[in-house]
Amino acid sequence: MVNIMEANTITKNPGTAVLEDRAQAGTQETAERIPVFKTNNFNLWYGDNHALQDINLRFNQNEVSAIIGPSGCGKSTFVKALNRMVELVPIVRTEGEILYRDQDIFNRKMTVEELRTKVGMVFQKPNPFPKSIYDNVAYGPRVHGIRKKKVLDEVVEKSLRDAAIWDEVKDRLNENAYGLSGGQQQRICIARALATEPDVILMDEPTSALDPISTTKVEDLMHELKKNYSIIVVTHNMQQAARVSDTTAFFYQGYVVEHDDTKVIFGNPRDQRTEDYVSGRFG
Numbered sequence: 001m002v003n004i005m006e007a008n009t010i011t012k013n014p015g016t017a018v019l020e021d022r023a024q025a026g027t028q029e030t031a032e033r034i035p036v037f038k039t040n041n042f043n044l045w046y047g048d049n050h051a052l053q054d055i056n057l058r059f060n061q062n063e064v065s066a067i068i069g070p071s072g073c074g075k076s077t078f079v080k081a082l083n084r085m086v087e088l089v090p091i092v093r094t095e096g097e098i099l100y101r102d103q104d105i106f107n108r109k110m111t112v113e114e115l116r117t118k119v120g121m122v123f124q125k126p127n128p129f130p131k132s133i134y135d136n137v138a139y140g141p142r143v144h145g146i147r148k149k150k151v152l153d154e155v156v157e158k159s160l161r162d163a164a165i166w167d168e169v170k171d172r173l174n175e176n177a178y179g180l181s182g183g184q185q186q187r188i189c190i191a192r193a194l195a196t197e198p199d200v201i202l203m204d205e206p207t208s209a210l211d212p213i214s215t216t217k218v219e220d221l222m223h224e225l226k227k228n229y230s231i232i233v234v235t236h237n238m239q240q241a242a243r244v245s246d247t248t249a250f251f252y253q254g255y256v257v258e259h260d261d262t263k264v265i266f267g268n269p270r271d272q273r274t275e276d277y278v279s280g281r282f283g
């Protein structure tokens with residue numbers, strides 16, 4: 001890990017969004033920190049509501065990137081923009097760029113299906129399908145045309161192992177996923193996301209519906225998964241952001257106040273609002 005802050009964005013002046021990005025200002029991209037997503041002046045409106053304002057961020061490969069901020073500041077909207085899920089809302093309009101591995105995700109060359117294969121998502125509430133554990137995990141590969149049982153068996157086992165739940169479910173793969181605990185269901189959903197071999201996993205408050213033990217398991221899992229994947233996680237839990245993430249972006253009222261290495265955001269933030277938020281003075 002190099003000691004440069006590549007992902008630092010500060011909005012000095014809300015509304016006019018004067019942005020400073022130390023990553024762009026002279027530091028070099030290094031082999032250790034390869035960007036998976038970059039956004040350039042990304043804006044999003046729900047009708048007249050300007051929900052995301054001039055977002056300039058960069059998220060790196062094999063890192064956990066946390067997104068924090070008070071309720072309604074645009075965190076979920078932002079992560080749902082990264083895999084174009086937000087476009088399911090008819091009144092949404094966007095401007096600016098989102099680059100996934102240097103490819104504009106809004107460019108017609110990349111289909112939404114291709115993007116979502118590469119960029120999986122795990123939601124706040126575990127949402128397994130009303131199917132067996134096996135069929136939940138095999139769902140994506142089957143949609144992608146994999147039919148051979150042997151291949152599916154291998155994908156299911158690998159995904160469940162990677163999601164740290166294989167040992168708990170290997171003898172009950174044909175049981176309905178609804179019969180599992182909430183924490184187990186969430187790890188099944190993570191396994192389901194892994195089964196299509198994504199590159200990036202978006203997680204929108206993945207532990208907020210879980211008990212502390214399940215939360216620890218999912219946090220440990222994030223730590224393991226970043227060896228092979230890149231994770232962007234929305235969390236309301238400051239301790240969680242501090243524990244699991246490499247960088248943290250602080251969103252406030254639709255713009256990014258500060259994005260930096262997590263130890264800087266929690267130890268020595270540059271903006272008073274960040275300090276007030278991470279120390280629990282508001283939010």
Ligand SMILES: Nc1ncnc2c1ncn2[C@@H]1O[C@H](COP(=O)(O)OP(=O)(O)OP(=O)(O)O)[C@@H](O)[C@H]1O
Pocket residue numbers: 046049051069070071072073074075076077078089
């Ligand atoms: N489907 C929608 N239609 C219209 N407006 C929406 C929609 N979803 C979100 N918004 C608006 O966009 C803004 C940002 O909401 P968003 O859910 O992204 O915030 P958030 O930071 O994720 O909040 P929370 O922490 O409470 O989940 C809010 O003003 C919200 O009312």
